[in-house]
């Protein structure tokens with residue numbers, strides 16, 4: 551009974567500590583990348599309603615103007631391409647003028663892409679680079695350039711990683727980029743600790759956004775498959791492509807959640823809690839499946855992978 555009581559007291563204590571908030575939201579500026587759609591778009595509107603001074607970076611003019619018309623006049627938009635250093639420099643100038651001596655309270659590195667993804671062998675190195683440039687190098691470039699403004703505010707960096715930064719599933723640059731974001735964020739948190747800059751890592755499970763659109767993923771995988779040499783196609787077998795897509799559709803259909811607020815609420819906690827957490831698992835699939843799986847031995851993880859995806863026709867050359 552004593553142990554139970556102690557556990558209850560600790561749990562209540564943790565809960566209270568976790569729910570303490572910082573104040574003066576309306577004095578705080580938050581820059582969010584990738585606000586054209588998905589998590590970034592929803593977070594921008596959500597923080598705008600809470601009174602934050604939101605600066606929403608979009609890739610496209612249309613993304614920016616649609617968001618501006620759906621938000622309060624306080625929300626500012628800017629165009630940002632995270633793979634273009636000049637574009638990042640212009641964004642720093644804009645944000646610097648907006649925030650003044652107060653500095654930047656929050657930087658949410660949300661912009662990302664997923665395609666090309668698919669069986670490792672099907673993907674060329676250029677395909678990998680395209681994704682790494684946005685999801686990893688882009689995050690690093692943006693973060694490093696905004697650190698001086700974040701330091702002024704003793705602010706926060708919130709990086710969107712993924713459960714695929716804990717458990718690799720398929721080839722392409724996506725998993726690599728997200729493992730990279732985890733590593734970058736861990737180093738950044740440890741090094742920025744002394745300056746009062748906090749770093750949060752969001753690990754969403756599967757959500758319905760532009761990144762998980764199976765029709766777009768499938769179209770691109772068709773391109774990858776069509777480019778394979780005939781002997782490689784033969785080793786997978788004529789039915790493999792179809793079976794692979796079917797398995798992908800099926801698992802995405804079960805696991806993809808359309809409630810994006812599960813992710814944006816984690817981001818909001820990372821920006822508003824007095825004691826933000828280091829990692830946030832967003833979505834039931836992240837909490838109950840992917841994160842636990844990431845702690846299990848490799849042979850169990852590999853078995854799980856074989857359950858989801860079909861086997862090629864020519865399984866082994868030498869038995």
Ligand SMILES: *[C@@H]1O[C@H](CO)[C@@H](O)[C@H](O)[C@H]1NC(C)=O
Nearest residue numbers: 609610631632633634635637
């Ligand atoms: C982003 O910048 C890169 C590098 O400058 C460029 O190749 C790419 O076309 C740009 N993307 C968009 C959507 O403007």
Ligand SMILES: *[C@@H]1O[C@H](CO)[C@@H](O)[C@H](O)[C@H]1NC(C)=O
Nearest residue numbers: 764765768792793795796799
């Ligand atoms: C997979 O889903 C997409 C989009 O819903 C659909 O167009 C496609 O026919 C499906 N493919 C298979 C093999 O089930």
